[in-house]
Amino acid sequence: MAVPSLYAARQSHPKKRRWHVVQSLFFIFVFSLAVFVFLQSSFFRVKAIKVNGNKQFTKAEVVALTGLQQGLNIFKANLKQAEEKAVLHPMVRQVEIIRDLPDTIIINLTERKxxxxxxxxxxxxxxxxxxxxxxxxxxxxxxxxxxxxxxxxxxxxxxxxxxxxxxxxxxxxxxxxxxxxxxxxxxxxxxxxxxxxxxxxxxxxxxxxxxxxxxxxxxxxxxxxxxxxxxxxxxxxxxxxxxxxxxxxxxxxxxxxxx
CATH class of the missing domain: 3.40.50.10960 (Rossmann fold)
Known part of the structure; x- marks a missing residue:
């Protein structure tokens, strides 16, 4: 009965390791692609924009100041830019805009008096x-x-x-x-x-x-x-x-x- 040599056994391990690495990379790629496609889906489209703290502005006026709109992918919405736009109005003292996943944006407004x-x-x-x-x-x-x-x-x-x-x-x-x-x-x-x-x-x-x-x-x-x-x-x-x-x-x- 032939006994495999120690040299042959050592040669088989690198191949298996390379195969496992390829498999891992493939699964990571597939998973990342699936996540990317999911994040771009309609599930994450903005369906509601809520406004808090508005007393002198209507909700529509506040949303217009930020430039945000419904239907936009929630992850593509540039919240920092929207905040910078809103505070350009003299009556706006401070604004904080946050994402409420999966489909809502919340605008917290502090007005000047x-x-x-x-x-x-x-x-x-x-x-x-x-x-x-x-x-x-x-x-x-x-x-x-x-x-x-x-x-x-x-x-x-x-x-x-x-x-x-x-x-x-x-x-x-x-x-x-x-x-x-x-x-x-x-x-x-x-x-x-x-x-x-x-x-x-x-x-x-x-x-x-x-x-x-x-x-x-x-x-x-x-x-x-x-x-x-x-x-x-x-x-x-x-x-x-x-x-x-x-x-x-x-x-x-x-x-x-x-x-």
Missing amino acids: AIGLVAQNGNFIVMSEDGCYLSKVNNLSNINLPIITGIDLGQAGPGQKVADGKLKTALDYLMTMPENIRAAVSEINVSDLNNIRMFTIDKAEVRFGDAKRIGDKIKLYQEVINQNYQNRIQYMDISYRGSPVVKFIEPKKQDKPQQ
Whole structure:
């Protein structure tokens, strides 16, 4: 009985190994091809685009800003490019777009909020809470926003942020106020950052002083107006620590009856 030599046994192993390698590569190729074909199939076509966080935009407007559309393969959608397109609009502060496999795209939107107006060249500029130039208006009949005076926007245009310390101070005061308090503000003047003044729609003057302790000053202001003085305040000084100084409007003297 012939016994195979050790040399012959050693020669057979490399062939088997090569065959296994070829088989493995073939199966990897077939699997990759199948995955590729599957990913290109209609199963991954975008059938729905959801929008979250939109208050000032309609859903259709938000989708149009991104350039996304239904029917597109979800993996071919360039989400980063879509985000970059959307934030070009001044009212869009931030946008995050994610895939929700297999067929849905979700747009999470953070809008800017109009907080005040700044006069410029005979018009008014709508400013956001983060100091962004939103739009230009010339008719204030349908706009209930406080006017910020004492600043110059320079050459700023729509969508640009204004890096101005006075503007930031005014916005800090306005954003610290609850909405119902802010709605009663007619003007805030920051021409002198050591003598910041606010005027209400009832023509009362509020003297804030500097830009320190903004939160404390707003709380003091709330405490005073909650006393329901019925528009009798001429001015209020809360620029110093301690109790606010309140000056009331002197009642008009009635004419003495003629004898």
